Amino acid sequence: MTSTPTGTPSLGARPDEVRRHNRTVLLRRLHVGGPTTRASLAAELGLNRSTIKALVDGLAETGVVEEKVPRQRSGAGRPSLLVLPQPHAAVVLAVDVRVDQVSIALVGLGGAILGRNSWNLRGHTRGPEEVITHVVDSAIVLAADIGVTMVAGGVSVPGVVRRSDGLVHEAPNLHWTGVPLGERLSTVFGMPVVIGNDAELGALAEHLRGAAREASDAVYVSADVGVGGGVISDGSALRGTAGYVGELGHMAVNPAGRQCYCGSTGCWETEVGEPALCRALGLREGSPRGAVVAELRALASSSALVRERLGEFGEWLTVGLVNVVNVLGPELVVLGDLFTALPASLIADVGGEVRKRSLVSRAVGGIRIVVSTLGPDSTLLGAAELAFEPVLDGV
Amino acid sequence: MTSTPTGTPSLGARPDEVRRHNRTVLLRRLHVGGPTTRASLAAELGLNRSTIKALVDGLAETGVVEEKVPRQRSGAGRPSLLVLPQPHAAVVLAVDVRVDQVSIALVGLGGAILGRNSWNLRGHTRGPEEVITHVVDSAIVLAADIGVTMVAGGVSVPGVVRRSDGLVHEAPNLHWTGVPLGERLSTVFGMPVVIGNDAELGALAEHLRGAAREASDAVYVSADVGVGGGVISDGSALRGTAGYVGELGHMAVNPAGRQCYCGSTGCWETEVGEPALCRALGLREGSPRGAVVAELRALASSSALVRERLGEFGEWLTVGLVNVVNVLGPELVVLGDLFTALPASLIADVGGEVRKRSLVSRAVGGIRIVVSTLGPDSTLLGAAELAFEPVLDGV
Known part of the structure; x- marks a missing residue:
C-alpha cells in the first residue's frame, strides 16, 4: 500500500476531474514509490499506456519528472525508460517541534532531504513567538543556501491540533495553548503551512516510507514525555472530528493510578511515558534522554534483569496495547521514539502477551508489534508528507 | 453526510468507471436520502443536469426509479418531478441474530421494511445449524408471502466476524466458534450474504438513518450481555485488518476487576454489560430484559436514587466513554440497545463528566452523547444496509 491516492473524486466525477485525479495518483506513486517504468505505472495504476504516456509527457514538459535509460537492464530488447521525479520540482519545508528541540528540513519531490538544521530549546526559547521567529529565519537561510523555493510547509507538534486551520489547541509539554500556528506561518511564508500531531505524522511516515509500508491497517505509538498514537486505517490516516486526531496516551488504564494533567486519572501515558520509565529505571524524572537510553542499554543484555526492573512497566505497556489492538484492529503496531530504545526482550515479551490477551489479535491470527x-x-518525514499532500494535486 | 459513495474509483479512473460510479452515487443518494427532484440531485451530487437526466432515464427504463408529480407544490411554474426509488426493484434479506432472539426482515430499495418475522432462541435452538435452517425456511416463506425475490442478504452477529468471507470467528455469548456463516448462507440462498458485527451494523444504521445522520465522525456503543462498538470515521465505517472490526467492550479499564472470558482482566464490558447492570440494580445476573428495564424505569423518577444505585456503574460508563472519545475523536456518541433504557439523568451526568475529563472533547468544544x-x-436495519452495499453497484 505505498500509493494512497489523495485526490479521489468523492461525488459525481467529471472527465476533467478524472484527468486531474489520474495525474495526482501517478505523481503520488512516483513520489512515494520512487522511479519506475511507464509499463509498471500502467500495470500498477490500472490505466492504459496511452493515458500514462500523455500524463508522463505533460509532467516531463514542465520539468516535474525526467525519463532516463536505467543503468541495469534486464533481458534483451529496447530498454524501458525510467520515470524519475525531480526533487527540485517541488520542495517543501518540514518542521518537527519537540519539547527540547526543533528540527527543520527541506524535502524535495520523491522524499529526499535536501538540507536540514536543528536547535535545542530551553525554557525561555520555547514560547510560540520565539519558535516561529527562529523557524522562519532558519528556513529562509536554508532555502537560500541550497538555492530552492519552498512551495508548502508541514509542522509536527506534540499536542492536540485542529487540522482545518492549524490551531494548536493544547501542547501541554510545551505549555502552548490556543496557538494559531498554521495561520501565522502561512501568512509569514506566503504559502500553505499545515500543522499535524506528532504521532499522527509518525504514523503517516511509517506507512509511506517505514515499518508499516506493507500494512493498510497499522497503529504507530510513540513515547516522549507524553504518549501519542496515530492510526492508519484501510491505507489512510484516521482523523477524528474537526481534524482532531485521537489521543491514545489518554486512555484511562489505571483507575488507581496518578492524576493526569488532562483531567482524567491513570492515563496510559502516566504509566508508560518517559517519566514513568525513569521511575522504573530508578532515575530522576526529567533525566536527559541520553541517560535513560544508556540505562536501558546496560539492562538489555540480561532478559532476567529486564523482567525484574521493567516488568511492571511492560505490564502497563501490554494493557494499553491490548486496548489499542482490541479497539482499532490493526495488523501491525509500530513503536516509535523512546520506545525504540526498549530492550528487544521486553518488546518480545510484550508482543507475546498482547497476542495472548487480545481477542482481536487471536481472531486475525496474531498481530505484529x-x-x-x-x-x-x-x-x-511525516511533516514533509503532510506538506506534500496538497502540492501533489497541483504541481 | 447522508450519501456515502460506495463505488469511488480508487486507482486511475476510466470513463466507464466514472459513469458507473455516478450511477451508484445517485442510486445511493435516493436509497438513503429518499425521493427528491432532478434539480436537487444535480446540485447535491455536483453533476450537470444532462448527466442526471441520462442516469435517471436509464434507471426509470429498468423500473429502478419512477418519476412523479409531487403532491405539494412550492411556488408557481412547471412542477419539478420527484424521483422515487422503487422498493420492489431490489429486495434484500436482513437477519439479526441475538443471544435470545433471531429477527429477519425483507427490506426494499429506499429502506422500507416490506415484511418481518422473529422467534426466540432457547438453549437447544441456538446452535448454528438450527439457526441457519430456521433463517432459510422463514426467509423463503416470507418472500413467497409478499411476492418478492431476494437479491442479497446481510446478517448481524454479536461476535468477532471476518468481513471478507463471513466467518464468525467467535460469538462468545452464542457459544459459536469458527462458523462459516457467510459461505453457508450464500450457498443455500444462491445470492451474496454478508456478515457483520452487531455494533458495527448498529453504527451504520444510526449513521444512515438514525441519530448520527448529520455526523461524519461518530461512535455507536451498545450493551447487551456484551458491550460492542462501531465507528463511523469521516463518513465511512471503520474496519480493522482483514475486515475485523474493533471490540470496544474489551478495553481493559479496571486492572483490579473481573477476569474476562477474552483472556484479559477488567474489560469495559465486565463493568457496564447487562450482568454488571443487574448487579448494580440488585437483580440476579441473567434476569430477563423486561425485569431490568422495569427496575430502571422505577428508579428514573428520582435522580438522587439513580446516583445512589447507579453511581459506580455510571463511573465505569464514563471511564470507557472518555477512552472512546480520546482514542477516536468523534463528534457524537450514540448509546444503543440496553443503554437506551438508562435513566436520562444518568446519561446527562455521564455526558457532563465525559466532556469534563476528555482532552479531545474539550478540544472540539464538547462532544455529544x-x-x-x-x-x-x-x-x-444495519444488516439490510450491509446487504445493499454491493446491490447498489449493480441494480
Whole structure:
C-alpha cells in the first residue's frame, strides 16, 4: 500500500476531474514509490499506456519528472525508460517541534532531504513567538543556501491540533495553548503551512516510507514525555472530528493510578511515558534522554534483569496495547521514539502477551508489534508528507 | 453526510468507471436520502443536469426509479418531478441474530421494511445449524408471502466476524466458534450474504438513518450481555485488518476487576454489560430484559436514587466513554440497545463528566452523547444496509 491516492473524486466525477485525479495518483506513486517504468505505472495504476504516456509527457514538459535509460537492464530488447521525479520540482519545508528541540528540513519531490538544521530549546526559547521567529529565519537561510523555493510547509507538534486551520489547541509539554500556528506561518511564508500531531505524522511516515509500508491497517505509538498514537486505517490516516486526531496516551488504564494533567486519572501515558520509565529505571524524572537510553542499554543484555526492573512497566505497556489492538484492529503496531530504545526482550515479551490477551489479535491470527525503522526522523518525514499532500494535486 | 459513495474509483479512473460510479452515487443518494427532484440531485451530487437526466432515464427504463408529480407544490411554474426509488426493484434479506432472539426482515430499495418475522432462541435452538435452517425456511416463506425475490442478504452477529468471507470467528455469548456463516448462507440462498458485527451494523444504521445522520465522525456503543462498538470515521465505517472490526467492550479499564472470558482482566464490558447492570440494580445476573428495564424505569423518577444505585456503574460508563472519545475523536456518541433504557439523568451526568475529563472533547468544544433513535431495529436495519452495499453497484 505505498500509493494512497489523495485526490479521489468523492461525488459525481467529471472527465476533467478524472484527468486531474489520474495525474495526482501517478505523481503520488512516483513520489512515494520512487522511479519506475511507464509499463509498471500502467500495470500498477490500472490505466492504459496511452493515458500514462500523455500524463508522463505533460509532467516531463514542465520539468516535474525526467525519463532516463536505467543503468541495469534486464533481458534483451529496447530498454524501458525510467520515470524519475525531480526533487527540485517541488520542495517543501518540514518542521518537527519537540519539547527540547526543533528540527527543520527541506524535502524535495520523491522524499529526499535536501538540507536540514536543528536547535535545542530551553525554557525561555520555547514560547510560540520565539519558535516561529527562529523557524522562519532558519528556513529562509536554508532555502537560500541550497538555492530552492519552498512551495508548502508541514509542522509536527506534540499536542492536540485542529487540522482545518492549524490551531494548536493544547501542547501541554510545551505549555502552548490556543496557538494559531498554521495561520501565522502561512501568512509569514506566503504559502500553505499545515500543522499535524506528532504521532499522527509518525504514523503517516511509517506507512509511506517505514515499518508499516506493507500494512493498510497499522497503529504507530510513540513515547516522549507524553504518549501519542496515530492510526492508519484501510491505507489512510484516521482523523477524528474537526481534524482532531485521537489521543491514545489518554486512555484511562489505571483507575488507581496518578492524576493526569488532562483531567482524567491513570492515563496510559502516566504509566508508560518517559517519566514513568525513569521511575522504573530508578532515575530522576526529567533525566536527559541520553541517560535513560544508556540505562536501558546496560539492562538489555540480561532478559532476567529486564523482567525484574521493567516488568511492571511492560505490564502497563501490554494493557494499553491490548486496548489499542482490541479497539482499532490493526495488523501491525509500530513503536516509535523512546520506545525504540526498549530492550528487544521486553518488546518480545510484550508482543507475546498482547497476542495472548487480545481477542482481536487471536481472531486475525496474531498481530505484529515492531519498532520504527525511521528512527527520530519519522515525525519530520511525516511533516514533509503532510506538506506534500496538497502540492501533489497541483504541481 | 447522508450519501456515502460506495463505488469511488480508487486507482486511475476510466470513463466507464466514472459513469458507473455516478450511477451508484445517485442510486445511493435516493436509497438513503429518499425521493427528491432532478434539480436537487444535480446540485447535491455536483453533476450537470444532462448527466442526471441520462442516469435517471436509464434507471426509470429498468423500473429502478419512477418519476412523479409531487403532491405539494412550492411556488408557481412547471412542477419539478420527484424521483422515487422503487422498493420492489431490489429486495434484500436482513437477519439479526441475538443471544435470545433471531429477527429477519425483507427490506426494499429506499429502506422500507416490506415484511418481518422473529422467534426466540432457547438453549437447544441456538446452535448454528438450527439457526441457519430456521433463517432459510422463514426467509423463503416470507418472500413467497409478499411476492418478492431476494437479491442479497446481510446478517448481524454479536461476535468477532471476518468481513471478507463471513466467518464468525467467535460469538462468545452464542457459544459459536469458527462458523462459516457467510459461505453457508450464500450457498443455500444462491445470492451474496454478508456478515457483520452487531455494533458495527448498529453504527451504520444510526449513521444512515438514525441519530448520527448529520455526523461524519461518530461512535455507536451498545450493551447487551456484551458491550460492542462501531465507528463511523469521516463518513465511512471503520474496519480493522482483514475486515475485523474493533471490540470496544474489551478495553481493559479496571486492572483490579473481573477476569474476562477474552483472556484479559477488567474489560469495559465486565463493568457496564447487562450482568454488571443487574448487579448494580440488585437483580440476579441473567434476569430477563423486561425485569431490568422495569427496575430502571422505577428508579428514573428520582435522580438522587439513580446516583445512589447507579453511581459506580455510571463511573465505569464514563471511564470507557472518555477512552472512546480520546482514542477516536468523534463528534457524537450514540448509546444503543440496553443503554437506551438508562435513566436520562444518568446519561446527562455521564455526558457532563465525559466532556469534563476528555482532552479531545474539550478540544472540539464538547462532544455529544445521545441515545439511539432507531431502538431495537438498528442492527436489523444495519444488516439490510450491509446487504445493499454491493446491490447498489449493480441494480
